[in-house]
Amino acid sequence: MSKLENNIFAKISLSIISLIITLFIVEIGLKTVGHFYNMKFQAEYIPSKEGTDYIRDEMYESYSFKESSKDVILSIGDSFTNAGNVESKYSYPHQLFNIFIDNKRPTTVLNMGLCEDSTFGVNKRLKDYLSKSTNTDKKPTKVLILIGAADNFERFQKEAITEVKPWYSVSSHSWYKSLSIYKVIRHIKYHYIQKELTSNISEASLVNTNELQVILSEYKKLKDNIHNSTKISLNEIVSNLPIGFTKYCNNLHISFNTKYELLHSLNVYMSKILASQFKHDEALKWLLDLASFKPLKFWGGEFDDAYFRIVQTFQFQSEYSASEILKSLDSMLANSPKIKEFTHFNEFYTLVKENEEVMKQTNINRQQAWKEMISLSKEYNFELYMLNYPSNYVSANNMIRKVSEENNIPLIDLNLYFNELIGQSKRDVYLEDDDHLTPLGYKLMAQEIYRAINK
Structure with missing residues (x-):
């Protein structure tokens, strides 16, 4: 009986050792293939499914590497930044974070988007954040601002947000997520998610x-x-x-x-x-x-x-x-x-x-708010980037361009970028409505922003 037990134990041990050796060889092989073919999917991060009770306007989001990040990018604005029409993993700040992971550049990305916010609200929120934040890990080195479309919405009763919102934090991979085997499985899953995503967009058109x-x-x-x-x-x-x-x-x-x-x-x-x-x-x-x-x-x-x-x-x-x-x-x-x-x-x-x-008074107020935000960039030593709207909000886009040119602030021209895309396809492939992009639109927005801030 003892001999039989020893044989079973030996076979099980041999099987486990063989499995470990096989996985090790597969891992080495995949890493080698990944090195030579530069597989972009190696570092992509897909968060868990967002719960239905998760309301984006009730908190801010922080995406960070486990190791310290040299750069901290603060994205602040309205619904184009908040992306409340989709799960948070499709928002442009999250997809921008993914791009930094792809390029192995530890970067923290903060999402302070708030639906229906105004230029004046963003100015107030940015001031409060910079003056009251005690977390040095969230001190921005770059600030991306896209705002202005809703400056005439509820202007008679506009109240800047004063309450402190909690941060929902997402970190880069756990140790097992760095394994190539895991990445291949995740890539297959991601491929089908993207396939379903784009097919749904086409059908919607x-x-x-x-x-x-x-x-x-x-x-x-x-x-x-x-x-x-x-x-x-x-x-x-x-x-x-x-x-x-x-x-x-x-x-x-x-x-x-x-x-x-x-x-x-x-x-x-x-x-x-x-x-x-x-x-x-x-x-x-x-x-x-x-x-x-x-x-x-x-x-x-x-x-x-x-x-x-x-x-x-x-x-x-x-x-x-x-x-x-x-x-x-x-x-x-x-x-x-x-x-x-x-x-x-x-x-x-x-x-x-x-x-x-x-509109005349709105533009006066806009210019004053932008003047104060530009001063904040100098006081707190961060690079300021102005973004204009993918949709044709003429008044807001004109003001953004005017302030950018007069103050020599870099402008990421999303309006030109998306109008060119729409001219080659259909609007609803990229924009769900005047105030939200589709998941594909947010992804392209993140890519354009990454390209612009890394010129």
């Missing part, structure tokens, strides 16, 4: 027209049901909607649990599709339609996402004159006098009626 028809039909139907007080099944309506609707609303935390929430979310998603097709005039028409149908909810703050869209879409559209829009607003006011008490209504009314004066 093809079905946008059909999506619009479905969304518009359900929007009109729901509106009629609400107007006539007809009994409706929300589950039935949602089940008829494209999967893109649910995904988009969930990512941006736009609720559709009640009939009014669903009406609002349908309108927002419809404006997203129209914007991706450069049909901002039509998007404005339907946003005004929602405001006219339920003015108390729209201007009273219950339809905040739609209100943000109407302010932003107004900047893009060219079909409707100020007098035409004011006529529509005056009609709402006549039917619902209470909206005169709402800040949102007065803010938008003033933006339309006195647009030239509003």
Whole structure:
């Protein structure tokens, strides 16, 4: 019996030793192949899946190597930096971090993006961060700023963020993740993720027209049901909607649990599709339609996402004159006098009626904020890079370019870069809407930024 046990033990030991030797040989072989073929996927990092309860606007993100980093890049701005429409692994700061890993350059990347923030909000947040941060590991050597598109959103009640947000930290690989075997397995997984990602984008480009028809039909139907007080099944309506609707609303935390929430979310998603097709005039028409149908909810703050869209879409559209829009607003006011008490209504009314004066004052305020941020770069000794928008926010992009030229601050021209890409393909391959990129768009944005800051 003892002899049999010894034989079994010997066989098991031999098998284990053989396996270890085989893995060692495979590891050496893969490292050799990787060295000669310079496999880029060797150092790519893919984080674990983000939970549905993880809300990006409630914290900042830090991506760092386990070893000390020479450079610390602070990315600060609005939704293009925050990337709340996708998981954090697709945001441009995270993908920029991946590029530094690929090139074996230990670099910490910080994401201080905040959806719907303004130039004035970024100025305040940057000041607070630099003056109050005691962590030398997060002292920036470079600061990337993309901001300005939402400077006219809620300008009557704009309050700079003052609360301290917690940091969500992601470090580079654990020891086993440096093994070539692990990297090959991860690369295969990453390949299929990317394949699925790009195929979904292509499909989205093809079905946008059909999506619009479905969304518009359900929007009109729901509106009629609400107007006539007809009994409706929300589950039935949602089940008829494209999967893109649910995904988009969930990512941006736009609720559709009640009939009014669903009406609002349908309108927002419809404006997203129209914007991706450069049909901002039509998007404005339907946003005004929602405001006219339920003015108390729209201007009273219950339809905040739609209100943000109407302010932003107004900047893009060219079909409707100020007098035409004011006529529509005056009609709402006549039917619902209470909206005169709402800040949102007065803010938008003033933006339309006195647009030239509003933009003049906004630009004065923008220049002052940029002047202060440039001073911060000198006081805290970091390189400042200005980024402009991939989408055509003319006023914001013009101001960014003007400040860059007048102060000799490097400009990363994302507007030119993406317009050239869009000219060769379709807009919705790269931009999900006017304020968010697709995962592919964020990846290309990170690549362009890396190229620009390493000239």
